[in-house]
Amino acid sequence: MHATNESFSQYHLWFRQNGLRIASELSYKNGNCLFDSVASFFDQWKNRGIDLRFSAISWAQKEVEKGSPWGIEMYRQFEDSKVDMDCYGKQNYIQYLVFMKDPRVFGTEFDVVLLCKYLQISIKVFTPADFKEENGFLSCDIRCVHGNENHRRINLWLHNLHYEPIV
Numbered sequence: 244m245h246a247t248n249e250s251f252s253q254y255h256l257w258f259r260q261n262g263l264r265i266a267s268e269l270s271y272k273n274g275n276c277l278f279d280s281v282a283s284f285f286d287q288w289k290n291r292g293i294d295l296r297f298s299a300i301s302w303a304q305k306e307v308e309k310g311s312p313w314g315i316e317m318y319r320q321f322e323d324s325k326v327d328m329d330c331y332g333k334q335n336y337i338q339y340l341v342f343m344k345d346p347r348v349f350g351t352e353f354d355v356v357l358l359c360k361y362l363q364i365s366i367k368v369f370t371p372a373d374f375k376e377e378n379g380f381l382s383c384d385i386r387c388v389h390g391n392e393n394h395r396r397i398n399l400w401l402h403n404l405h406y407e408p409i410v
Contacts (some may be wrong), residue, residue, distance in 0.1 A: 249377065252373065253373065254381075254400075254402075256372065256381075257381045257383065258400075258409060263398065263409050263410065264409065264410055265400045265407050265409055266283070266407060266408045266409065266410045267406075267407050269283040269407070269408050269410075270283070270406060270407040270408060271407070272405060273346070273347065274345075274346055274347035274348050274349050275292050275293055275296060275347075275350075276347045276349070276405050276406045276407070277349070277350030277354055277355065277358075277399075277406040278292040278295050278296040278299075278346075278350060278354075278358075279292030280292075280294065280399055280406045280407055281358050281362070281366070281397065281399070281408075282294075282295045283408045284408065285362070286302075293346050295358075296343075296344075296346060296350075297344065297410065298345055298361075299354075299357055299358055299361040299362075300344055300357075301356050301369040303317070303340055303361070304337065304340050304341075307337060307340075308326050313360055317336055317353070317356070317357070318336045319333065320336075320353075320356075321335065321339060321353065322335065322336075323334035329351035329352055329353060330351075330353075331348070331351075336353075340355065349404055350406070355368065355389050355399075356389055356390070359389045359390025359391070359394075360375075361396075362363070363391075363394050364390055364394050364395045364396065364397055365388060365389060365390035365391055365392050365393075365394050365395070365396045365397075366388070366390055366396070366397055366399060367385060367387070367388045367389075367396060367397070367398045367399070368387040368388075368389070368392050368398075368399050368401050368406075369385060369387075369398065369400050369401070369409065370387070370399075370400075370401045370402065373377070373385050373386060373387075373404060382403045397409075398410075
């Protein structure tokens with residue numbers, strides 16, 4: 244679904260009616276929007292999205308290299324989905340992680356999963372596809388929650404390949 248300005252406003256209105264707000268001012272359109280958005284929820288990472296990116300990726304590389312259960316699982320998941328555009332044409336998860344060190348490269352679902360494990364959080368990602376309009380009312384059927392739902396949860400808005408925090 245391609246959102247028009249009107250439907251984009253409808254999304255904002257829906258979030259406001261549900262006590263939430265898309266905090267566009269906390270995310271920049273520079274490729275690092277996922278990491279900037281997640282960083283905005285943590286005092287130690289606030290305004291340090293690039294640092295969070297490098298730290299999380301370094302941690303993930305170590306997890307894969309030492310063969311931790313999480314590292315093995317992520318490597319396998321990557322192998323199973325190499326044709327997906329989220330893989331950026333990389334042959335394995337290690338190559339992907341090296342590529343992702345470039346802060347101009349947009350984060351993907353692999354990075355959402357990585358951030359959940361690294362920060363011990365869950366992330367609920369809202370997209371326009373989660374919304375439907377019936378009888379003039381917008382409803383949301385959220386499908387995408389990553390990480391352990393028993394951990395602290397943060398909400399993100401993903402629209403046109405751009406992440407923004409929902410506060």
